[in-house]
Amino acid sequence: DAGITQSPRHKVTETGTPVTLRCHQTENHRYMYWYRQDPGHGLRLIHYSYGVKDTDKGEVSDGYSVSRSKTEDFLLTLESATSSQTSVYFCAISPQGAATEAFFGQGTRLTVV
C-alpha cells in the first residue's frame, strides 16, 4: 500500500458541529486531494493541494476548507457539518498531478446525524 493514512476511519457527528479529517502521507508526493464518494455520483473532488500552503477548490467545495502546513499532512474541515455531507471521504496523493497515477487512502466514513 502507498503510504497514506486517513484518520479517523469512521466518525458519527451531529449537525452543526465542526469536523476535521486528516490525511497523512509518507511518500513526499507534491499533490494531495480530497474526494467524496456518494452513490450515483462517483468520486467528486472537494479540494486539492499542489504544495505546502497551495490549495485550490474542486467541484464540490462549498462547506469545506482545507489546510496544508506540511508536505505530509492535508486536513479537510467541515466548518458546520450538515446531513448532506454524510459520505465516504477519500484522500489521494500523486507525484506530478492529475495526469499521473493517484494513490488513494482507505477512506473515512462520515455520518452526520
Next chain:
Amino acid sequence: QKEVEQDPGPLSVPEGAIVSLNCTYSNSAFQYFMWYRQYSRKGPELLMYTYSSGNKEDGRFTAQVDKSSKYISLFIRDSQPSDSATYLCAMTQGAQKLVFGQGTRLTINP
C-alpha cells in the same frame, strides 16, 4: 450534464466471459484516460492508463480510447470472480483535476 458518463450497472456475468465497460465524455480537451478498480470498502487503485487515442493491453485487460467519438472502453477477458469490483473511468486534460465517472459495479459469478 456530467462531463463523464458511466453506466452504474450493476453488471453480472458468468466466470470466463468477456466484460465490456464504457464511458463517454463531453470535454474534447481530455488527453489522459484511466481506469481504476475499487473493491468493497477500499480505496480505488489504478488499473489501466492511456494517453490520447488507441489501445493498451495488460494481461487480461485492454483499454481503448476513441477521441473522435469521445468514448473509452475497458475489456476484461477470461473474467474471474476476483475481478468483482467497481470500475471507475477517469480522465484529465493534464492539469490539476481528474474527473471520474460514477463507476460500474461488476460481479463475476463462479
